[in-house]
Amino acid sequence: MDASTWVPTRTPPNLLARLFDYKPFLICVCLAPALGLLLVFLTYPLGLGIWLAFTDAEIGRSGSWVGLENFDSLMEDRVFLNAVWFTVFYTAAATVVKFALGLWLALLLNHHIPFKSIIRAIILMPFIVPTVLSAIAFWWIYDPQFSILSYVLVDVLHWRDTYIDFLGTPWAARWSLIAANIWRGIPFVAITLLAGLQTISPALYEAALLDGASPWQRFRFVTTPLLMPILAVVLTFSVLFTFTDFQLVYAITRGGPINSTHLMATLAFQRGIPGSQLGEGAAIAVAMIPFLVLATLLSYFALARRKWQQGPENE
Template sequence: MAADPKLSAAGTVRAGMRAVDVRPRPGLLQRWQNSRNALGWSFMLPAAVLLLLFLTYPLGLGVWLGFTDAKVGRAGQWVGLENFEFLVGDSVTLLALFNTLFYTAVASVLKFVLGLWLALMLNKRLPFQSFFRAVVLLPWIVPTALSAIAFWWIFDAQFSIISWALTRLGLIDHYIDFLGNPWNARLSTIAANTWRGIPFVAISLLAGLQTISPSYYEASAIDGATPWQQFRHITLPLLSPIIAVVMTFSVLFTFTDFQLIYVLTRGGPLNATHLMATLAFQRAIPGGALAEGAAIATMMVPFLLAAIMFSYFGLQRRAWQQGGDK
């Protein structure tokens, strides 16, 4: 004779020797809410869709166009490496590559040196410290187009405030043609980019300096270390991971600079300030050669990857600071 089923406290029905679970199974929404992986992917999905639509697709399309003969208004056909073979022998493209490397190298070094010096100054106990830290950010937050127009006036051949001041001081007898001479134009654009980029480097390095414990400096001072020795053996090693990250972004921003150059000089005079980004735009949009402009932009990718990999391996060598074995 079968035993009467009895409902246990665990939500099962015991019938004879077999237990049957009669609890309702959780629905799809409940399982999704209880799954950390599913919830994480759901939160990442909107950002992934935006990156796919506005970053991955344009990048892939640009690379594809670089291997075609597309023009404005015409789709174009696959031509392989013809665009790149032409650009390797194109004097303007080679000049733009030189300008880009020179512009990036000099501006990045200046921004690092001046930004580090400014960060060290702001890290000290100064009167109105908060005020100065806020003022330092002004060049960074001003729109690039507005600052470029301001520098356009500062470097103007007839109304330059710099030339006016130097002539009044008797240091020069004629106004300097900042943007009309090729090398003057290169150095002027570097000065403008450095002015804009110093705040980013300074504030980022200042944040890193704030994480260094004062006990290191106190112990080294007891041992008789000079300020230079403290900087060399304490500040610089502990700040190097921050420096690697900050300078990577600084190099990437400088290498791909477009707005400042386009507003200030539009690549002139005589293509002396054309960067890879501005030349790619000029060839593709005003010039109508979409494939050629896309090929120039594609040629920038290896240099950007090299900068990223240099920073990555540099951080790997300092893994011991984060508790690693190296």
């Protein structure tokens, strides 16, 4: 039954119906499930996590307050410092390439091409499929003995003489992980930026064309400024999710070889759950918060800037 065919029937108001029409009560009822779940399983654990970071809790033993001891020991822990460094590097390298390629793909898709919607649907596949499952496929692609990439480079193109040990040495493993992350991230960037591109009025391009603007000038002075607000939001999300990435690294290398590819999230997991040092794991997780706050503030100011561009009357 839709809105146009609905004929109201008057029911005699009973007590329950009147209670549900009492606005404050109704608001509480409506907000209760969502806020209840979020408070119990998000806000409370967030606070608990910060508390745990200052205790020596272990699995099955609630710890006592130890002040900054966890952070002190972490600051001298080479593995942790290496994880912080690699997390920043991983995020920066993956984000730059993801956005360069994603923007290029979005610009390609913004042309009139046949089967556009099918292509768009196919492009999102890496984003839809569970990350761990595609990570396993990458693990197989990176196999030291039977890697298809090595096969192509050595036996088909004859560019190399030996098979590449993708996951055996620290730097090769780092770049392999970054490549896998880029592969997974491109679709999200491309599709969201494409949506941003489609909101740009063609009239602006026509006007620029009439003024004799070259393709580069049209991109630089029409596309870029109008795409900025959405770009900033997508960037924030992308940085946030790349920085806290867990699945790819856990599935492909588990932090190896010799702890060189640990992200902060995987290190927190390793210390906290299998290593049962809950306090130390929580401290590593808490150490991610400043970075995340920075990314969120970036998003806030980008949004504020968009409001400023659109004028105050546009909400």
